Amino acid sequence: MKNYDIIIIGGGPAGLAAAISAYDNGSRDILILEREPVLGGILNQCIHNGFGLTRFKESLTGPEYAYRFVEEVRSRGIEYMCDTTVLEVSTDKQVTAINSTKGVFSLSAKAIILAMGCRERSRGALNIAGARPAGIYSAGTAQKYVNILGQMPGKRVVILGSGDIGLIMARRMTLEGAKVLAVCEIMPHSSGLKRNIVQCLDDYGIPLYLSHTIVKIEGKDRVSGVYIAQVDEKRRPIEGTEKYFECDTVLFSVGLIPENELSKGAGVSLSPATKGPIVYDDRETSVSGIFACGNVLHVHDLVDFVSEEAEIAGVSASNYAMGKGADRRVVSTTCGNNVSYVLPQMLDTNASGMVKLYFRVNKVLPNPTIRLTSNGEDIVVKKKKIAVPGEMESIVLTPAKLQSISGDVVVSVEE
Amino acid sequence: MDRELTCVECPMGCAILVTIRDGEIVSIGGNNCARGKLYAQNEVFTPKRVVTSTVKLEGGGMLPVKTDRPVDKDKIFEVMAVINSLIVAAPVKVGEVVASDVCGANIISAKEVL
Ligand code: SF4
Numbered sequence: 005m006k007n008y009d010i011i012i013i014g015g016g017p018a019g020l021a022a023a024i025s026a027y028d029n030g031s032r033d034i035l036i037l038e039r040e041p042v043l044g045g046i047l048n049q050c051i052h053n054g055f056g057l058t059r060f061k062e063s064l065t066g067p068e069y070a071y072r073f074v075e076e077v078r079s080r081g082i083e084y085m086c087d088t089t090v091l092e093v094s095t096d097k098q099v100t101a102i103n104s105t106k107g108v109f110s111l112s113a114k115a116i117i118l119a120m121g122c123r124e125r126s127r128g129a130l131n132i133a134g135a136r137p138a139g140i141y142s143a144g145t146a147q148k149y150v151n152i153l154g155q156m157p158g159k160r161v162v163i164l165g166s167g168d169i170g171l172i173m174a175r176r177m178t179l180e181g182a183k184v185l186a187v188c189e190i191m192p193h194s195s196g197l198k199r200n201i202v203q204c205l206d207d208y209g210i211p212l213y214l215s216h217t218i219v220k221i222e223g224k225d226r227v228s229g230v231y232i233a234q235v236d237e238k239r240r241p242i243e244g245t246e247k248y249f250e251c252d253t254v255l256f257s258v259g260l261i262p263e264n265e266l267s268k269g270a271g272v273s274l275s276p277a278t279k280g281p282i283v284y285d286d287r288e289t290s291v292s293g294i295f296a297c298g299n300v301l302h303v304h305d306l307v308d309f310v311s312e313e314a315e316i317a318g319v320s321a322s323n324y325a326m327g328k329g330a331d332r333r334v335v336s337t338t339c340g341n342n343v344s345y346v347l348p349q350m351l352d353t354n355a356s357g358m359v360k361l362y363f364r365v366n367k368v369l370p371n372p373t374i375r376l377t378s379n380g381e382d383i384v385v386k387k388k389k390i391a392v393p394g395e396m397e398s399i400v401l402t403p404a405k406l407q408s409i410s411g412d413v414v415v416s417v418e419e
Numbered sequence: 420m421d422r423e424l425t426c427v428e429c430p431m432g433c434a435i436l437v438t439i440r441d442g443e444i445v446s447i448g449g450n451n452c453a454r455g456k457l458y459a460q461n462e463v464f465t466p467k468r469v470v471t472s473t474v475k476l477e478g479g480g481m482l483p484v485k486t487d488r489p490v491d492k493d494k495i496f497e498v499m500a501v502i503n504s505l506i507v508a509a510p511v512k513v514g515e516v517v518a519s520d521v522c523g524a525n526i527i528s529a530k531e532v533l
Contacts, residue, residue: 051529
């Protein structure tokens with residue numbers, strides 16, 4: 005069985021950035037395994053712009069952002085295998101994969117980086133009355149049809165969920181000549197970025213129905229229309245508020261969920277809050293030598309942050325493979341008031357560099373005070389103009405701050 | 420008349436307040452950076468957007484493209500009509516112009532096809 009220092013599962017933005025940083029940390033024996041025919045992951049179908057502003061100070065499209073990293077991987081001569089699906093990762097870091105030239109084959113590694121990304125939630129599609137005619141897609145599937153295959157899924161569209169991909173697809177399908185009749189969001193606030201409401205919906209006069217959901221899909225072979233209705237505070241449809249839209253297509257954009265089938269098989273502990281692995285600040289999981297980064301860990305708003313996180317994992321995996329172990333003094337991080345998750349879940353207070361804690365709030369909070377405490381003592385306190393669930397927040401801890409932490413830390417946000 | 424805008428230049432989505440007196444901007448506030456100021460100035464009088472789309476590749480497949488600068492918002496569908504009439508032959512580099520001077524911008528490739 006062929007052995008590598010580092011095997012990276014997934015050649016999207018996380019896998020690419022991890023590979024580059026591992027290489028630049030001194031590792032040479034690296035392999036990237038990618039399921040699709042080309043590197044770049046989901047960025048290849050995200051043809052809209054707005055990527056890379058944090059990292060490159062310019063607004064790139066998804067393919068352009070991916071290209072920069074693919075070039076870096078190629079110029080370093082890092083090995084990669086496309087069209088290759090990983091079937092299993094074991095606790096002792098063996099990888100079983102399949103492709104059409106090699107069939108099923110096994111590899112082993114000193115360190116593994118999980119970078120499989122996320123998939124779209126389908127939950128919203130399940131509990132709607134009516135048959136299941138053709139014309140119902142997830143927003144990401146529709147995006148692949150339009151941007152990669154050059155095929156329009158339909159002409160008159162209703163979108164359920166205001167996730168960013170749904171908003172982006174509302175504009176995309178409008179530009180290609182479709183009529184987007186409505187975007188329904190069951191919550192009283194949008195789950196997508198404000199800028200996407202403005203530039204994808206408002207720019208084209210597409211109505212956003214907040215506190216609304218689809219209650220019935222009509223059509224036998226193909227969708228012929230949908231009923232939407234307003235919902236009450238408990239998200240139950242209110243009788244008498246139904247509206248009918250004649251349409252041939254329904255898109256779902258109800259959120260993303262980390263893709264962790266392989267992680268579970270490897271015995272990696274997952275967090276119920278993030279649905280991704282529980283990690284230390286260096287992105288090592290509960291299994292020694294298995295690291296994780298990007299959307300497999302938690303769903304990021306910006307690819308720039310995915311790259312940043314992947315670089316941490318790349319360096320850590322590289323150090324691990326070279327036998328440079330960390331002597332950790334670990335505390336756990338927990339959610340205080342109004343916080344839905346904190347990542348990393350385990351913090352090494354002996355860490356020698358800056359550590360960034362990411363977290364999300366669970367409701368809209370104007371003028372919030374963000375507080376990180378340990379044993380009731382304030383470690384960091386900062387104020388903000390607004391905190392919303394759709395936007396990840398962060399706290400940076402310097403080595404000095406880390407040293408001053410005496411026990412488990414709590415992150416809370418108060419109005 | 421004042422205008423409350425959401426800057427779309429980056430995912431921060433700053434809320435910008437533009438104060439307008441007698442048809443002229445007297446102040447712009449709330450933006451976090453110079454990009455946002457420029458956006459607000461344009462947005463009040465001539466809103467502009469970068470258009471991103473795809474064109475057909477000769478022999479099959481799609482090539483992602485974008486305008487190399489923002490175009491007037493009311494010209495977006497004119498730009499789309501040009502984009503949808505194009506067929507591009509490989510090889511093409513990232514940043515290569517595939518159609519020039521379309522409503523004041525060039526259409527450039529966002530992907531390398533060998
Ligand atoms: S003002 Fe600057 S920071 Fe704020 S959204 Fe616009 S570009 Fe981003």
